[in-house]
Amino acid sequence: MDSTADSSHFIYFIFLTFIPQTMQGVVTETMPWIPSLGINFTVVVDGLSLLFALLITGIGSLVTFYSIFYLGKKKERLNNFYAFLFVFMTAMLGVVLSDNLVVLYLFWELTSISSFLLIGYWYHRERSRYGARKSLLITVFGGLMLLGGILLLHVITGSFSLHEIIGEATVVQASSLFIPAMILILLGAFTKSAQVPFHVWLPDAMEAPTPVSAYLHSATMVKAGLYLVARFTPLFAVSGVWFWTISLVGIVTLFWGSITATKKQDLKAILAYSTISQLGMIMTLLGVGAAALHFDSWSDDIYIGALVAAVFHLFNHATFKGSLFMMVGIVDHETGTRDIKRLGGLMRIMPVTATIAFIGTFAMAGLPPFNGFLSKEMFFQSMVDVTTLNLFNADTWGILLPVVAWVGSIFTFVYSMIIFFKTFGGKLKPHLLPKKPHEAPFGLLLPPIILAVLVVVTGVFPNLIAKPLLEPAVKSIMPSLYGTDYHVHISFWHGFTMALMMTFGVIILGILLYKTANWWRPFIKEKVPRFFQWGKAYDNSMYYMEQGSYRFTLWIMTGWLRTYLNYMLMAFIILMLGTIFATDALNFDMSAISRVTMMDYVLSLVIAVTLVGVVFSKSRITSIILLGAMGYTISIFFIVARAPDLALTQLVIETISVVLYLLVFYHLPQFSNIEEKPKWLSVKTLISFGVGLVVFLISLSAYDTNFYDSISQYYIDNTYTKAAGKNIVNVILVDFRGFDTLFETVVLAIASIGIFGMIKLRLARREKNENK
């Protein structure tokens, strides 16, 4: 790319050079990352990516310029700020340019993390930390859902490449994982784009510095979800679930956001809810535009209009909302407050800012000649068109969409008027302002001026961007349009349509509502929140989740080993009994059993007597003596079973154990002196009987279940001939299976070293002595 050589230091201009290419098709570039897993950093620039990339880099440059003047050079940690901001910018570019879904997810999470860092930029404030944590929790929840969706798509198609997956759309649509993948990806998009009910993080993200709010929380990051929805439209749009979910969530968000925005006092909070509302509007348009996929030819189909409106409004919203946030930042900077109760009458003092605000707010409200007017007209037009759609029952329930959209737009008009007239109209209240207001320096004004100029220019001459930017973007959302002679043409005036009537209605009712605001605002402000508040719901759910897990942990983690032992043994009983009965493994075949002699009976009886004695003895020393007796009896069992080596070892070990018991005996506490009668039906007895029974059943069933012959004949034949020994046990221990012996020896060594260390190394006592 020779043409970029001059401007290669300014990424915005690099992206501008892509416009001619994206008008034709797509530009692809691949850098291998993990090729064996199909994960490569593939960059695909098409119309949609380019539109986003231009917004990101363009507004990013303006915001950076604005921040230079906004943030104090001495007081702020600017290195952190710009590092976070540029990490975010890179991540956002990565999201919109990646073709590989894993890489997309990676950048997606990087936007969440850098947004978290930027919201918590003033980390000494409690509210900033709260907002940062909230936004991270919600967006990362959505990000993980998105990852799930990506993996499901990978399961279906075997590819991580977006374009390959869309190429196999029919396979995906036939799959049973189609709906789960769609829902998961939508969850990711809704959380990021602050759709109801996941919008709660966005107002709290306003604790970030204003340039961050302008950039992340109006122009770019919150549009990542919209990008995702637009991206996946060719894949999922065949489904009615997609159409209805997106349209309904969008329209509810539009309505809720605009209503809530009217009751806020903080300018940034109004703008936050307005952003939520506008994002809902774009989401609705994308949902309705999905219907376009069901019609083969574009010529007689009006639903592509919804997509054009979505893409157009996405661009418009980025411009005017960016300028509005910067305007609020200026007002905050120059007056020291953002509270609309304290502001007013700034028009004379800050004329330039007021002009910017005028353009921004009325572009948002949808007045001519600003670009918001055009996209709102197109929005109304699409909403009206939905009612004629003969798909997904839209002809019956679709009437809800234009009505709700219209009411939402009225409130949009109202809060736009509130923003402008409460700040700049009315009387100046100098006694309420922390600072003496004056016009902002030129550096702060320039970026919003550029954006405002864009708002006007694209409003008056929409076709300036329609052909180079919007048309390729719409074609990316509807790939079937490639190669057709479809052209986006936005006319400023298109006759007395239904949409125009709706706009008139919005303006008239909006002015009426604004005039009577004192009468109905308290109702929204005080009565409605009494029933329901999303933020409260979030806080409560966090509180109860924390309390719940805390209580649960306290309940289950008692700190007593006996409780944990109970858990383990109960799990053993349940799992084992379950397995025995599930696999029908019980086997009481006694045919292979050997003859039981008198001796066996007697020895078993001795062991039973000592066992009962151990369990019921009242003093420890009796228990120890009885354990010794039991050990000796077991050695007799070994003798009867013809195992002299075992008997020898057992006797020695038993004696040593008894001596060891006696060694520590002196230090042991007595059994509790309370005469406790053993309860026959306590949990402990039940568990111990259960364990005994299960082990008994298993050994009995396993005894006669031989799948293969024993391999012992080999040892019997070869002990002397191959290993030069007559004692078969010892030869196995040191020759045939000497490795086990080696490590048993190591175990003994470790045990003895450990005992030595525990006795000799008394760090606590030594420290105490040194302190003295």
Place this chain on the structure above:
Amino acid sequence: MIILPIVLSIGLLLYSISIFLYLYRILKGPTTSDKVVALDSIGMNLVAIVALLSMLLDTSAYLDVILLIALLAFIGTVSFAKFIEKGKVIERERDN
């Protein structure tokens, strides 16, 4: 040679009964010393039982065991005795 197994069996039975009686003493014995003496006697009975068993099984592989039981019973009893007398089994050297 049919009489030998019968005699041995009778002997084993008697020793077993004797072990049960000692066990009764261990469980009941009013003092610890009673119990320890009972345990020592069980050890001696075991010596006899092992001897009878090795005759019954017709092998000399258990002669070590007989020696060992005698030895261990002695050590065990001595440790118990020392424990009962001093509360400790192994005393520390004086200079430590």
